[in-house]
Amino acid sequence: MTPPPIDRRHFIKGSTALLALNSVGASAFTSPVAAKTYRVGLIGAGWYGKSDLFRLIQVASVDVVALCDPDANMLKDAAELVSKRQASGKTPKTYSDYRKLLAENRLDIVVIGSPDHWHALQAIDSLKAGAHVYVQKPISVDVLEGEAMVAAARKYNKVVQVGTQRKSTPHLIEAKKRFVDSGMLGKISHVDMCCYYHMRANGSPEVEPVPDFFDYDLWTGPAPLLPYTGLPHKRWWRTMMEYGNGITGDMCVHMFDTVRWMLDLGWPKRINASGGIYVQKGGRSTIADTQTATFEYDELNCVWQHRSWGTPADPEYPWSFVLYGDKGTLKGSTMRYDFIPHGQGEAVRGDVVYEREKYPEDITEADIELNAAPATRLHMMDFLKAIEEGGRPVADIEEGHISTASCILANLSMQLERPLVYDPQKKVVVGDAEATNLLKRPYRADWKHPYET
Numbered sequence: 498m499t500p501p502p503i504d505r506r507h508f509i510k511g512s513t514a515l516l517a518l519n520s521v522g523a524s525a526f527t528s529p530v531a532a533k534t535y536r537v538g539l540i541g542a543g544w545y546g547k548s549d550l551f552r553l554i555q556v557a558s559v560d561v562v563a564l565c566d567p568d569a570n571m572l573k574d575a576a577e578l579v580s581k582r583q584a585s586g587k588t589p590k591t592y593s594d595y596r597k598l599l600a601e602n603r604l605d606i607v608v609i610g611s612p613d614h615w616h617a618l619q620a621i622d623s624l625k626a627g628a629h630v631y632v633q634k635p636i637s638v639d640v641l642e643g644e645a646m647v648a649a650a651r652k653y654n655k656v657v658q659v660g661t662q663r664k665s666t667p668h669l670i671e672a673k674k675r676f677v678d679s680g681m682l683g684k685i686s687h688v689d690m691c692c693y694y695h696m697r698a699n700g701s702p703e704v705e706p707v708p709d710f711f712d713y714d715l716w717t718g719p720a721p722l723l724p725y726t727g728l729p730h731k732r733w734w735r736t737m738m739e740y741g742n743g744i745t746g747d748m749c750v751h752m753f754d755t756v757r758w759m760l761d762l763g764w765p766k767r768i769n770a771s772g773g774i775y776v777q778k779g780g781r782s783t784i785a786d787t788q789t790a791t792f793e794y795d796e797l798n799c800v801w802q803h804r805s806w807g808t809p810a811d812p813e814y815p816w817s818f819v820l821y822g823d824k825g826t827l828k829g830s831t832m833r834y835d836f837i838p839h840g841q842g843e844a845v846r847g848d849v850v851y852e853r854e855k856y857p858e859d860i861t862e863a864d865i866e867l868n869a870a871p872a873t874r875l876h877m878m879d880f881l882k883a884i885e886e887g888g889r890p891v892a893d894i895e896e897g898h899i900s901t902a903s904c905i906l907a908n909l910s911m912q913l914e915r916p917l918v919y920d921p922q923k924k925v926v927v928g929d930a931e932a933t934n935l936l937k938r939p940y941r942a943d944w945k946h947p948y949e950t
Contacts, residue, residue, distance in 0.1 A: 534558040535605040535881075538628070540595045540619050542566035542575035543730050544864050545633060546610020549660065552873040553608065553631070554582050555856055557881055563602045565592040567712040568730065582858070593712055595619055599626040606884075609633060612734045613741040614720040617642035620657065621649045621947050629884050631877070633660040635750045635901035636894065638720075638741060640936040641948035643898040644924055649947075650894045658880035658890040659897030663755040663831070665875035667850040672827060672834040673759050675845075681836070682822030685760060688799040689819040690752040692744055693809035698736035699780040702726035719944035726781065736782040743784035744803045745770075746904045752818045753792065754892075754900035755829070756799055759820065764899055765792040765799070769916040770907040776806045790907035801907070831868050909935050 537559045539550045543566065553559060561579050566572040572591045580588040592598040599607075599622055607623035609616060609632040617637045620630050630650075636659055637643040650657045663669055676682055704724045707713045713725055721739045734740040735747060756762070772788030786806055792799040809815035817830035825842075828835045836845040849868045853860060859870050876892065883890040902919070909932055910917045918927040926932035940946045 533605075534560055536603060537561045537606045537608065538563040538565070538598055538602060538604045538623075539575075539579075539589075539608045539610065540565045540598065540623075541609060541611030541615070541633075542572050543568075543610065544732075545660075546608065547575055547578065548862075548865060549610055549631060549633070549873060549877075550579070550608050551582055551858075551862065552870060553606075553877045554579075555858075556874050556877050559583065559606075560585060560587070561589045562604070563590045563592060563598045565595045565598045567593050567716040568728070569593065569710040571730075593715060596622065599623060599628075604628045606631065612716075612730065613746065614638050614734075614739070615718055617646055617947055618719065618944070620646055624649045624653045624655050624657070627653075627655075629656040629880075631658045631660065631880055632894075632897075634754075634897060635742060635746045635904065636897045637901055638746075638905070639938040640902045640905050640919070641924065642937075642946070643902050644921075645947035645949075647895050647898050656880065656883045656890055657894035657897075658876065658883070659892040659894060660873075660876070661751060661754040661892045661897060661900065662869065662872040662876040663751055664758050664891045665879060666831065666869075666872040667875070668834055668847040669755065669759075669829055671847055672829055672836070676825065676827050676836050677759050677820065681825055681838075682820060682827055683824030683839075685820050685822045686797050687821040688756050688760075688797070689821075690749060690756065690799065690801045690817070691810065691814075692748040692752075692803040692816045693805075693807070694748070694816060695805050696735070696744065696748075697777055697782055697784060697786050697805035698733055699777045699782050699786075699805075701780045702733075717941070719940040719946075721941060736784055738783040741784075742905050742908050743788070744805065745785070745788055745790060745801065745907050746901070748803065748816060749790070749801045749907070750900050750904045752816070753799065753801065753903060754896070756818050756820070757896070757900060758891075760797075762794060762797075762799075764919065764921055765794060765903055767793040767916050767918050768903060768906045768910050769793070770911040771914070772911050785908075785911065788907075788911060790904075790910070792903055792907070831872075 539546055542564050561583050564572060564575055576588050576591050580586055607628040607630050609619050613635055616632055620632045623630050636646055704726055707725045770790035772785045774785060775787040777786045787804050790801040814828055814830050820827040825836060825838045832849050834847045850871050852871050859865055859867060879891050906917050906919055913932055917932050920927050
């Protein structure tokens with residue numbers, strides 16, 4: 498979802514900019530000295546797949562050798578763009594089937610920007626092929642796909658970075674260090690998280706013939722084959738539960754992951770959610786337009802709310818989190834943060850960092866999220882550091898799994914109308930056979946679910 502229009506307060510200047518640089522380290526804003534040129538493949542050549550790839554090109558020595566997408570027109574356009582962006586000027590090879598891409602190319606890194614229902618299979622197959630993986634969030638469409646992804650990353654000893662780049666967002670890194678880690682918030686016993694973007698398509702497109710440039714069966718893969726109503730990858734898939742997990746799976750995963758990182762939280766003790774399609778009842782969309790979910794910890798509740806209708810509770814923070822401490826409150830979003838002390842002290846605001854001067858190509862890139870570009874570059878640098886030096890990246894697959902699975906469990910709680918307790922060791926919902934059975938979605942036709950029982 499594109500954020501609200503930018504006003505002049507969003508251009509970080511002066512002392513606030515210095516604080517952001519000091520928080521992440523000035524060296525983080527410079528490209529690392531690459532130990533090698535990485536051979537890179539991209540699976541999913543649409544909007545965010547290309548965006549992630551272009552950020553990687555900006556900070557590393559890479560040779561983008563292959564791209565994959567079942568839309569031949571999108572694939573051709575992406576290959577032309579990549580040839581203009583990478584230093585070699587070479588046009589990458591193109592594939593409609595990612596399995597052929599992996600079989601025919603030796604890759605160091607695979608970037609996965611496909612729809613959610615493909616993430617698990619493509620990530621695991623890339624790991625098996627010997628590549629490190631950068632995979633978009635949410636990592637999976639069911640809980641056991643995520644368990645299989647974590648197991649594969651550990652089995653093949655590869656780095657998997659998840660695209661939850663709020664952990665690499667300069668002003669949020671600053672806020673964490675300055676107000677959370679320092680104890681300035683005091684005891685934090687409640688968190689609110691929200692998204693009030695009107696991002697539910699809610700349309701009624703007619704069934705039509707599949708165009709010859711698009712392999713709809715291959716795009717659908719393990720998901721249910723729905724009647725074709727136009728190109729689903731033009732963001733329409735996000736409004737269908739068959740391909741993802743709704744606004745909670747798409748947007749809560751970012752904010753909940755950020756809160757867990759800020760507060761050093763693991764798995765929730767219990768998850769309870771309610772909601773449904775309350776207002777936008779027309780159209781083909783199957784995701785909830787209204788939902789509230791509570792992720793429970795010891796003496797702490799993290800509460801998510803979304804509405805794809807109406808107005809936001811706070812117009813400055815339509816997609817955000819709020820940490821409530823007994824000494825202060827911290828609001829955070831992709832655009833800014835606000836610290837409000839309780840009692841003595843002054844309120845503090847920090848704004849998003851832009852890097853237009855350093856990366857002028859950002860200005861002319863179609864559909865770029867300018868506010869997210871610096872964060873994604875830092876995220877890519879962290880990914881490369883983990884590859885080159887060993888260790889886990891800041892958004893390691895296990896952390897991405899906890900955040901993703903928790904959001905999936907919230908949807909299951911809403912569906913079943915009862916709280917759920919997940920046991921990550923036994924991989925069951927405690928005392929709930931019906932919910933446990935829903936941890937694994939059925940796969941279509943010849944596709945095999947990666948989790949082996």
